[in-house]
Amino acid sequence: MPEKIILTLLGLFLVVGALTVVIARRPATNAIGFLAVLLAVAGLFALLNQSFLFLAQILVSVGAVVVLTLIVILTVNLKEEQFPKERFKGVWIVGASVLTAPFGWLLYKTLVSVANAFPKTQKGFGSAEAVGKSLFTDWVLPFEILSLLLLAAMVGAIIIGKKEQAYDIES
């Protein structure tokens, strides 16, 4: 029973955060909502006994991504009048929701159709050890590729973010 209450709270947290991301006007507010979502997801991981994922989510998503996002938002430091003028924001959101609803419903149906009840968890499920074992045995190649991707992203981010560009496409 406590799990259910926690789950409900987390779900509320998640939905409200997500809606804040989509609806709120100021980037900083969005970022707060984003942070709430990431935390709620971490909580969901915890509920699923994925202790290592929970840790990773907190560390990487919250610790790195949100901080980075906030830094960029602050760096850009948009003035009120620089915000995009979204006059039909409500219409767009409702319209897009209507369009997305059937797909969401289908997605949910599909996912649910293959899901039955949770089995009992074995000992050590979701621990760093279990994940690490799997990661370095079955998933070595994706892992290595991902490390390359991270490297490339880092280099790319530096190059894109450099102030004076070596190559300017427009000019």
Add this chain to the structure above:
Amino acid sequence: MGMLLSYIVFLPMLFAILMGLFRVKFPILRAGAMLSALLVFALSLYLTLHFDPAAEGMQFVRRLPWIHNYGISYYLGIDALSLVILLMTAFLMPLLYLYMWNYEKQGYWYNMLLLQTGVTGAVLSLDLILFYLFWETMLLPIFVMIGRFGHGMNRFNAMKILLMTVLGSMAMLFSILYLGYEYYEAHGAWSFALDHLATLSFDPKTSIWLAAGFLLAFAIKIPLLGFHTWMAPAYSSAPTPSVVILSAIMAKLGVYGLWRFGYGLFGPTLSYYEPTIVVLAVAGLLYYAIHAIMENNLRRMFAFSSGSHLSLIALGIVLTNLYAWSGSLYFIATHALASAGIFLMIGLLYRRTGSVHISNLGGIASVAPRFGFLFAFFALCIAGLPGTGGFVGELLIVIGAFHEGIAIGFAAATTMLAAMLFVFWMLQRTVFGPVTRHTAQFGDLTTLELLTLTPIALLLVVTGIAPSLFTPLFEPQLQQMLQTLAQTVGGAS
């Protein structure tokens, strides 16, 4: 022996690749091209000598798996139908090179070499995918030649011929793929070989749609009435050697396709289309001829004449009796010769006067007797004069048509009137009559030009005087094909 057909198909391409790799100079290029054409001609003659007219089915078969997973094979073979067109191609190619002997555009020569491979490949391939590949291969050089080396609105006209023929080919490709799929459904393995696919049977509705895909491609290539608007523009813009190929060989491939694949795959179904084709062919026969009357541009005029005669050939094919079929096949060969002759002459005319417009011409017979003689000769061949090969084909088709019925017979016999409607008026205003400003300095044929044209003229005379020399080459096989067809159709003709 087994490789013979492959040599014939790929020699020109091989020469083109080698010469292109070494970036040879023009004199070597033309010598190489000529050598390849002569080699192919010699090989074709050798093949003809060893060809057994009485044997049933394909000969010199070369069959290798190519793309194994999808049952696509490298499958070449020859029978009487393909032999005739192959011989015409092989015979005309050296003469075309002779015609363009001093034409220093290198790209042009490469295109001609590629074109020969495409054309002979399409004639000899018995795998439908292979056929489709060659069928498209031969279109590209024509497209390039019209677009790059043509005159008039060449870009637009090149696009027009490309789009219209590709439309047909796409329909055909769809039918081909569907056939292969059906074979897979029936036998659990893919195959696109003609003899395999011929064993399939469909319900009539499917069959009609499948046949429509092929027929569209061939109707555009022939072209039957209504599918023809690419013809005159393409002929008028294309440079002479490509016009010759277009009219003498490629248009025949449309008829050949109708014959080989139409009757090879859809024998019974084609009777569903027979009335339509007969009507289109007869209407085309007269339509093109009447259209040609007021043409001022010689190339366009003979483009329509070509269309008129090809309609007659198509008519002969759908009549499915021995006379009509023999006539059609004979006419395919002789019309190739005659139209090659006349288009080469028009090309020479253009070289001399810079114009192919009738209104600029006149009195050629006075200033250039040899030119006038040969020009009139080829024009009369087009008009189907007895003593030239064209007459034999027309005669046989008319006789075959009367075998089918009086009405069709009369319709076919109008070919006697069709060509004469414009040929004589044209002769009156070009070869005869007073000399004009454009023709005053008209030079007679040079030795090189005579060398190009006389073989064609001689062969036309021989085919006219002694057709019995040639008919035994294909008559037995046509008879066999007709028997096979009669069996599949169930005796209906």
Add this chain to the structure above:
Amino acid sequence: MTLQTTQLLGWILLLPFTGALVLGLLHLTFPRTRRLDTFYAALGVAGPVVAAALGLKVLYAVASGADVTFRQTLFTWLSVGDLKIGLTLSADALGAVMLFIVTFVGSVIHIYAVGYMRGEKSFGKFFAYFNFFLGSMLLLVLADNPIVMFIGWELVGLASYLLIGWYYEDPANVKAANKAFILNRIGDFGFISGLGLLFALVGEGGFSFADIAAHIGSVDPAMTALVGLLLFVGAMGKSAQIPLYVWLPDAMAGPTPVSALIHAATMVTAGVYMVARFSFLYESVPDVGLFIASIGAASALLAALFACYQSDIKKILAYSTMSQLGYMFIAVGLGGYSAGIFHLFTHAFFKALLFMGAGAVIIALHHEQNIFKMGGLKEKMGLVTATMLVATLAISGIPPFAGFFSKDAILAHAFASGHTFIWAVGVATAYLTAYYMFRLFFVVFVAPPREKAEPAPLDRTVTWPLVVLAVGSAVAGFFGLPEAYGGQNWFAGFLHLPDRALHLGSGEEFLLDMLNLLVASAGIYVAYRLFARSPREAHDAAAWQTMLRHTLYVDEIYEALFVRPLRGLSRLLDRVVDNRIIDGIIGLTVGGYRVASAGFALLQNGSVRWYALYFMAGLCGLSLYILQNIGGE
């Protein structure tokens, strides 16, 4: 002897063709030189003369045997299925007679042409064409099956085309040549349709004339009639009968020897020969025969009327030829095949002679062709006048010249067969014939000269052939001397064609002849009164006379009825049907693509969220479809 004679046929055919080939190649090799002219003449004449000698031998061989047919197969021309066409030559009685006519008259005219054409450029080409014509004509005459006959039939048409357009610098002449070939081709359309139909009917039993004759009986008579009609359409074209006759007067644009050989003596009679050849077929369909005879009678009368109002010497003769051909068709149409061929035989002599005489006058007067500008030539050109007189008497049907007997045979046959109206037309035409021929004769030779022109001296090669043919015109009739005059009609007996039996007593025939003679004399008298003293080219005249002088405006009517609509149609096809309708349909699809692409281009506005929206819209549709059809379970 038989074997030898058989082989002669091949040589007879080969000689002129070889001559044509050699002459043609020489001419094409040295197109401009004049030094070879003598050689050309010798070579050009040699072939026909030798052929004539051989032809005479064949005729003699045929005549001396009873009912023999020489047959020689040179090679198989075409063999597909049942269609086995050998290049087979055969000479039965009919063939041998035609062979003789063609080679003999042909040789004489070749000799004549040497003198007539002297000094023309392209001398060699002329003889090449001439020899080519002779060879083709022989092919037509000697053919053993209709297909080979058709080949010859077309080739003579080609030769005629080339020779009518001989002076091709003048577009009018080429136009005349075109007209001739095109009208002939319309006839050939009928001919080849007839052959195709005939083959479909009886082809399985072989396609030589003998085979067809053997199998024709089993065919539906309606079909036979159709075949007969179609074949006759071919004859209409070649033999210049209504309605395809308009080319013949224009064909006089060619040199006179051409007119004499092709458009008088030989080629134009091919239609008559063909009908006689197919006599076995026409015998079974008398209605078609009657139609042929009616066309013949109409052509005879119409042409004679036209001839009365012409002033061009060659056109008068051209219409006269057409008129005489009409006579022949009356005969063959009513089943008097021998009579028709007999008239063909005599006509070849006197009509060739008339043309050659006219040609002699024309070159003597430096290419003047209007008879009203000639006159009084009898003092200056005695020989020509004498020979022309013989020919004119012959064509007018004055005994004992050839035309009397042959024309008499035809009219007697027409009378006896009971078609009195056709007979009456024939008699009227006989009157007109005598009238217009003597009009020509009186105006040109007897009447006082209009202009002081000194005739140029004539070459001997021009005059001697006249004499030869004059002799022929005088005596040829005796070959067919009818019983009424104590003869046995040797000619008809020799031909043994399936003539319809003639029930006419000698007395009746004699009376008919007297009538003909009377009528002809009346014609001559009227001509004498009108033209012998002071000929005037009538200009006044009633409307119908003007109409006749303009040959009823038939040319103009044809032009308006066929030529112009065809050209208009051609333009219409080009400008409207092709460009508007067919390309319009194609253009419509192209336009559709344009519009659609413009629409899609609007969608592609560069804003990524819109793209996401399209994507989601598609996904939405897809999801709804899946939910709807597969169910959300």
Add this chain to the structure above:
Amino acid sequence: MTLNPESFLALATLLFGIGAVGVMSRRNIFVVYMSIELMLNAVNIVLATFSRLHPDMGGSVIALLIIGVIAAEAALFLAMIVQLYRKKRTVDSDAFTDLAQRRLS
């Protein structure tokens, strides 16, 4: 245990849907970026849920890798946002329409 996977999956779907709506309907590039992250997180929830369901650590591993990808993507995306902002002084995605069809003639 009273937890059932349906609630997790429902939350994931909801998160994914909201993310998709955000991508489509908002013009602020920051929001677009964050919406994409939301969608990725939704995927992570699904992966974790199935990993728990089956039980198999593979799902967790993929989720872990995706967290890595999220980090990489964040770095690149934010760099690009900065760069775009420098170019046009705005974060309005409708200002960047270089992909649009231009009239050729």
